[in-house]
Amino acid sequence: MKENFEDDEEFTMKDYEELIKDLKRKSKYPFIVKAGKDFHTALFNLFSKVWEDEKKPEGWKLTLMIQLFKGKGSKFDFGNQRFIHMKEEIPKSFEQLIITKCKRRIVEYCSKFQIGAVPGHQPSEHLFTLKSIISFYQLLQMAIIISFYDIRKFFDSESLRDAMNSLYESEIRGKLYRLIFELNKNNVMTIQTGSGTTEPV
Numbered sequence: 001m002k003e004n005f006e007d008d009e010e011f012t013m014k015d016y017e018e019l020i021k022d023l024k025r026k027s028k029y030p031f032i033v034k035a036g037k038d039f040h041t042a043l044f045n046l047f048s049k050v051w052e053d054e055k056k057p058e059g060w061k062l063t064l065m066i067q068l069f070k071g072k073g074s075k076f077d078f079g080n081q082r083f084i085h086m087k088e089e090i091p092k093s094f095e096q097l098i099i100t101k102c103k104r105r106i107v108e109y110c111s112k113f114q115i116g117a118v119p120g121h122q123p124s125e126h127l128f129t130l131k132s133i134i135s136f137y138q139l140l141q142m143a144i145i146i147s148f149y150d151i152r153k154f155f156d157s158e159s160l161r162d163a164m165n166s167l168y169e170s171e172i173r174g175k176l177y178r179l180i181f182e183l184n185k186n187n188v189m190t191i192q193t194g195s196g197t198t199e200p201v
Contacts, residue, residue, distance in 0.1 A: 008174040009176050011047060011097075013044060016040075018100075019100070020032070020040070022096070023093065031089055032089055032093060043090065054178050059088070061186060062189075062190070062200065063086065063087050064085075064189075064197075065189055065191045066191075066192045067191055068084065083191070091183075098180060102170075102172050105171050105172055109171065130146070160181070160184055160185060163184075164181055188201065
């Protein structure tokens, strides 16, 4: 965690301006994009402070999870609920800045079968592959067994250590590595349900 590199990533005004352009292009976070010059100066200074100190503000730790019924099965079955993760726009913008700086290296180390979050790919590619395999085996008049794995709970149970290990293997080191760890550790969550909001945990 304490590795330092001479060519370690820096955060500059150019990085901030690129982030704002990207947010504007994606029509995200109008509260930030449409703000005045003084706000942007203050936000740049805040991001610079977090970048330099590698310590996230207390307010960035809180995530509100809104519980929604899927619309099928029993409402009393916890597995039939979905959650929307709500976080403030400012910490989400900083996280996007970090991911933008890491993305090239992460994509380079992805498996050739990985299409999620990889530029230039679409989920329909998996469907095309599956249909092609089925058609090929039909042509050969051979049986085929296709297995599917439901990993819907994966994102709620992925270990931070495992994720950090994958990033390290993708050559994400130094400041970027430490910032990602800092932004994801000791988070506090509250769940908004039909009966009210839970205590933070």
